[in-house]
Amino acid sequence: MHIEQSILNKVNEWLTPTFDEATQAAIEEMMTSAPKELEESFYKNLEFGTGGMRGVMGVGTNRINKYTLGKNTQGLSDYLHKSFPNEQLKVAIAYDCRHNSNTLAKVVADVFSANGIKVYLFSDMRPTPELSFAVRYLNCHAGIVLTASHNPPEYNGYKVYWQDGGQLVPPQDAEIIKVIEDLKYSEIKFEANNDLIEYIDTEVDEAFAKSTVENASFNTPTEAKANLKIVYTSLHGTSIKAIPNVLAKAGYTDVNIVPEQAEPNGDFPTVVSPNPEEPEALSMAIALAEKIGADMVVGTDPDSDRLGVAVRDLDGKIKLLNGNQTMVIMTAFLLEQWKRADKFKGNEFIGSTIVSTPMMLELAAAYDVECKVGLTGFKWIAKxxxxxxxxxxxGGGEESFGFMVGDAVRDKDAVAAILLVSEIAAQAKASGSSLYQELLNLYIDFGFYKESLISITKKGIEGANEIKQMMIDLRENPLKEINGQRVICIEDYQASKGKDFMNNEEFEIHIPKSNVLIYYLEDGSKICARPSGTEPKIKFYFSVNGVLDTIENAESVEKELDNKIAGIISAMKLN
Known part of the structure; x- marks a missing residue:
């Protein structure tokens, strides 16, 4: 096959003595036996997306390896020295259960230390929210997590946190990327100064657990906690290092761990995808819940920032909630607790994202607090x-099964969120209700909002071009009607402009630019198209709503809303 000269130039660079013999041998093997793989490995440089940098592990500029991460770290080191002159720089590093995460974390630590930067390196895998906490607890200038979140086993990744404990946001992200791009691989300092690397564990663990229990506990009686039967799964990930301990410290005594999934394992052998957004991922936990008569199932992704929740419906059957549902339940509970404690002073806010349920705006209005809405990704809520x-x-969240309780952690935090949802479930059960019934009560008060998501995967160079063309078509040939409903407004976050077709007016969008389009229909439905920032996917988000007058009508109203979503998907030819 023909390979472009620009790609061959990169390949030839990686065959120089700057790169180790094993790397060069792997490239030479691809040149003879896998030219397509060679092209995929070098046709572009890995980029920072919504949740940092993620990619397949292997050799090449488009892969996660010691050189691509070393270059990132060298660039970040240079930027830190420039940003904080004459300061003793400090960074914290954590990593998850993925293959090579521990060795890649040590490479990153070595490069920082070689640049005279003090490194706090966790001695074993830890949840991502604990890293966010540790950055502020240890007064660090930055933090790194080696994780690919819920991606398949062949992936790994690199998330960068700033001194506020939140992920990189503008303008730092673009400035750091520019520094990284201007570097040569030969400029990476790999020789560690081990005197500057300090391993951390118990002290930070205990502080993180203490903070979580304080922030996510709300006067639930001891008896109510004891009466809540929980099934928990870590899906072979890092949350096993924190959640059982936090639940125990908070007083939950009936926590049943799925044994087959308790051991951290980067192959994630018992699931197709280690993502609690996928119903299949919690199937073993749900089976255990049915067996022992549990009230609730909770599970986390590999780095423990996302949570999945399943509860018993009105008929006693286990039902998996989506991220929007768990978000509104937790937000409504927090708002009510703040109101009862007379904590509202007129300057409070909750956070959400442009692709999440509009019901968050209804909750904010009811409690007279502001709802700040940002782009997809918790870095914007932290900002x-x-x-x-x-x-x-x-508190606040986004539809992708993430939530943040208060500001002790500045990223989505499944550890605190699982404790919070346990508090809600325990109090509801003690009062003769249930977590699901509390959700339906919210739908009666604020409207029945139902959301759904379709992810279309398009891998490789051709796939990237297909996704690009889909967005061009939606922009240049906008739909005027969908499923019998007029399109009354389109928001284009890449152009920072919107068009109100009812009043024939254009308006500015004062949110950072992003490749996102949102269509609004005359019946209140909302459709969002967004290419993923970290995966070879384009995602379509659907939100519809209706009136729920009584809990008895919940099933029929939900069916109507599901049919409406199916109609929209069919009309847009997405199935």
Whole structure:
């Protein structure tokens, strides 16, 4: 096959003595036996997306390896020295259960230390939210997590956190990327200064657990906690290092761990995908819940920032909630707790994202707090906390099964969220209700909102071009009607402009640019198209709503809403 000269130039660079013999041998093997794989490995440089940098592990500029991560770290080191002159720089590093995460974390630590930067390196795998906590607890200038979140086993990744404990946001992200791109691989300092590397574990673990229990506990009686039967699975990930301990410290005594999934394992052998968004991922936990008569199932992704929750419906059957549902349940509970404690002073806010349920806006209005809405990704919610220091953050989330309780952790945090949802479930059960019934009560008060998501995977060079063309078509040939409903507004976050077709008016969008399109229909439905920032996917988010007058009608209303979503998907030819 023909390979472009620009790709061959990169390949030839990687065959120089700057790169180790094993790397060169792997490239030479691909040149003779796998030219297509060679092209995929070098046709572009890995880029920072919504949740940092993620990619397949292997050799090449488009892969996760010691050189691509070493270059990132060298660039970040140079940027830190420039940003904080004459300071003793400090960074914290954590890693998850994925293959090579521990060795890649040591490479990153070595490069930082070789640049005179003090490194706090966790001695074993830890959840991502604990790293966010540790950055502030240890007064670090930055933090790194080696993780690919819920991606398949062949992936790994690199998330960068700033001194506020939140992920990189503008302008730092673009500035750091520019420094990285201007570096040569030969400029990476790999020779560690081990005097600057300090291993951390118990002290930070205990502080993190203590903070979590304080922030996510709300006066649940001891008896109520004892009466809640929980099934928990870590899906072979890092949350096993934190969640059982936090639940025990908070007083939950009937926590049943799925034994087959308790051992951390980067192959994730018992699931197709280690993602609690996927119903299949929690199937073993649900089976255990049925066997022992549990009230609730909770599970986390490999780095423990996402949580999945399944509860018993009105008929006693286990039902998996989606990320929007868990978000509104937790947000409504937090708002009510703040109200009862008379904590509202008029400067509070909750956080959400443009692809999440509009029901968050209804909750905010009911409690007279602001709902700040940002782009997809928790870094934007963390940025709100940093940018508005005179306002108090109550909590917030996004549809992708993430939630943040208060501001002790500045990223989505399944550890605190699981404790919070346990508090809600325990209190509901003690009062003769249930977590699911509480959700339906919210739908009666604020409207029945139902959301759904379709992810279309398009791998490789051709796939990237297909996704690009889909977005071009939606922009240049916008749909005027979908499923019998007029399109009344389109928001284009890449152009920072919107068009109100009802009033024939254009308006500015004051949110950072992003490759996102949102269509609004006349019946209140919302459709969002967004290429993933970290995976070879394009995602379509659907939100519809209706009126629920009584709990008895919940099933029929939900069926109507499901049919409406199916109609939209069919009309857009996405199935």
């Amino acid at each position: 709100f906390i940093k940018d508005f220091p005179n306002q108090k953050f109550v």
